[in-house]
Amino acid sequence: MIDIRNTTFYYNASQDDEEDAGHKPALSHVSLNISPGEFVAFLGRNGSGKSSLSRLLNGIELPTEGTVSVEGHVTSDKAALPTVRRAVQIVFQNPENQQVGITVGEDIAFGLSNIGWPQRDIANRVAWAINLVGLDADEDRPVTNLSGGEKQKLALAAVLALAPRYLILDEATSMLDPVARRQFVATLHEVRKQYSFTLIYITHHLEEVTDADRWILFQSGRVVTSGTPADLMEDVRLLQDCGLELPYYQTLAGLLRESGIAVPAAINEHELRELLCKSS
């Protein structure tokens, strides 16, 4: 379990005058639990604290006040950091920023040898990870030959090889085209069926997280609310305040329901056609 308790975080907090200067905290008094196996989405405007919190979860940054603990290990405990970092892995926006190998195989093996994975088992593990994400590439393929979508799958394979229990995707699809984006999301769900981990998904696109267990909405460094997608979808205004736009059909369904027309919240083209044609 991830346990975030009354956590406040300033970038550059070491400079004494920051607070006096009215410097705004990136996070203020955030408390949150994330259960094992859960699929949660962090949602909110640019600068609302989503990414800052994800950086606290694997100890890239440490809280200014409060504590973050991962399976009982507090991130501010230096001795526990390697365990925390291994348990919580992040895939960022731009896959090229986290690729180090010349070939697909080297890239995945790099992380493995870094954490001391048994040398004789690395080749197996690399093959397993490539297979897991359905990357259509052998391990000798140069990373530079991969398309954007393939690079992002490689980034996913490279972190999954490390057997994380928590995976954070920080706008990992924002640089992909719509086809690659759909494939990436499909791959992710396929992987979760075979190998279970807690998924923390950061995005501005709600259609990618309609099947999440829980949405957590951030605003100016605070958690405003959290709840199931079905519940939060009803509050269009709040979603908009958090920089989020419901997909077209959901928006339409919401407006129709407001006018007393009974339609499913997630109406699709087919259902809409039936509603309109049945009666005419």
Place this chain on the structure above:
Amino acid sequence: MQIKLDRVSFTYGKRSRNKPPAGPYVLKQLDLTIESGEMLAIAGKSGSGKSTFLQLLKGFLAPSEGTVLLDGVNPHQARRPELFDKVGFIFQYPEHQLFSTTVFDDIAFGLQSAGLADEEKEARVRQAMAAVQLDYEAFKDCSPFELSGGEKRRVAIAGVVVLEPEVLILDEPTAGLDLQSRTALFDLLHAMNREQGITVMWVSHQLEEILEHATRLIALKEGTFLADGHPHSLLSDPVLLEAFGWEEPPALVVSRLLQELGMIETGGQKALAPGEASEAIIRLLNRQRITV
């Protein structure tokens, strides 16, 4: 400024004297005319040649074959590379390229070689900041690194706008921005397009965004233009959707359905916003209730 491509091909392969370029061709025999003041979206998968195409328009690259003409002049042949200065180019995630300690310095950086007096420089920066809707007094002394994502992006755009381009090219300008920042950015682009007649060309993967903001869409696939026309007609064309693996935007699907039912005027392509669509649906249901 008019941009014209005349049978332009491009290969990254080295050209040797007396021999035709060896290929492979990233762009193949492109013909295109872009008039002043267009709002034009460019779509295509990664690797389709979008970036190469845009870099040709800015003169970062010269065509391997064919010519790029700016207002009828080939800047490469005429040895007038300064003509490309009229094309402003904003890269993907431009805020990653901010580097100065203040917003003012960052925006003014491009003016360094222009030899302007301080007052002129200040006037140009003021103008550019006004164009991107950043308050001059409030922001000029800020560190660009303390701003929000949307603000940083506007500073980066101001750094290009300050050079007074006639054409603005943006590579995925809304990637990673929240709803409010996306809306603000497009308000800004429309304003520059409308008030100053600046041609705006941008790369987008978001079909809804293209539908809402572009008056022309160019779809690139494997180095050729697979389609060029109004987004409404292109994005409802099953052949094109299939070729790109796109799904037809719901706004078009719903609008067509309502057209079939006679609830909105036929003739001309329509893309109704959810609000407009729900009104039409409610009208239809009410009418049915009355006739029943």
